[in-house]
Amino acid sequence: MKKAVVLLSGGLDSATVLAVARRQGYQCHALSLDYGQRHSAELQAAQRVAEQLGAAEHRLFPLGLGALGGSALTDPAIQVPQIATEGIPVTYVPARNTILLSIALGWAEILGARHLFIGVNAVDYSGYPDCRPEFIRAFQNLANLATKAGVEGDRIQIHAPLIQLTKAQIIRLGADLGLDYAATVSCYQADPQGRACGQCDSCRLRAQGFAAAGLPDPTRYAQTQTKKHP
Numbered sequence: 050m051k052k053a054v055v056l057l058s059g060g061l062d063s064a065t066v067l068a069v070a071r072r073q074g075y076q077c078h079a080l081s082l083d084y085g086q087r088h089s090a091e092l093q094a095a096q097r098v099a100e101q102l103g104a105a106e107h108r109l110f111p112l113g114l115g116a117l118g119g120s121a122l123t124d125p126a127i128q129v130p131q132i133a134t135e136g137i138p139v140t141y142v143p144a145r146n147t148i149l150l151s152i153a154l155g156w157a158e159i160l161g162a163r164h165l166f167i168g169v170n171a172v173d174y175s176g177y178p179d180c181r182p183e184f185i186r187a188f189q190n191l192a193n194l195a196t197k198a199g200v201e202g203d204r205i206q207i208h209a210p211l212i213q214l215t216k217a218q219i220i221r222l223g224a225d226l227g228l229d230y231a232a233t234v235s236c237y238q239a240d241p242q243g244r245a246c247g248q249c250d251s252c253r254l255r256a257q258g259f260a261a262a263g264l265p266d267p268t269r270y271a272q273t274q275t276k277k278h279p
């Protein structure tokens with residue numbers, strides 16, 4: 050069985066990617082990075098999803114990006130915006146996907162895996178530069194220049210199966226693969242029980258995705274007064 054390292058945040062997109070990789074027959078080694086997110090609910094979600102989808106194993110890698118700060122997701126002094134903002138939002142974690150893929154790449158080489166899966170999406174997304182197809186292509190080049198496996202001709206492939214899908218298409222794909230999205234947490238500031246704020250960018254994209262897919266949204270929201278964005 051082909052081995053793959055799958056980056057699994059516990060959110061909707063990466064859970065779908067794990068379901069896709071499993072369906073394609075990969076033995077999946079799921080990797081979650083505890084990079085100093087504001088909450089641990091999404092890491093618990095990652096654990097649930099890894100179990101549900103039959104990952105061969107699930108590793109949690111501590112990585113204190115909070116020591117650098119610079120993002121609303123890692124620095125408590127920066128507020129998560131409650132409305133859509135212009136340009137690249139403050140929830141962008143500087144160089145995050147480069148850092149995550151680099152760690153996944155190192156683990157893949159150790160495992161003898163030649164496939165990396167990441168749930169980036171360049172359609173319904175927040176405009177992060179490290180979610181674009183050109184970034185994925187560039188990282189794949191780097192991966193093959195930077196590793197023993199790559200220079201010995203055992204090429205490493207980066208798979209981003211969601212990159213050109215809308216959020217609604219992603220949700221339909223996962224639903225078709227039997228994924229239970231109730232296990233996932235997308236909110237940038239979920240409470241310790243994993244209940245979503247209903248207002249951040251990630252909540253908005255998720256709610257709009259379920260509405261557009263015509264599927265019931267299993268998201269649990271923290272406050273009854275929270276406005277949902279259809």
Ligand code: ZN
Nearest residue numbers: 236246249252
């Ligand atoms: Zn939220």
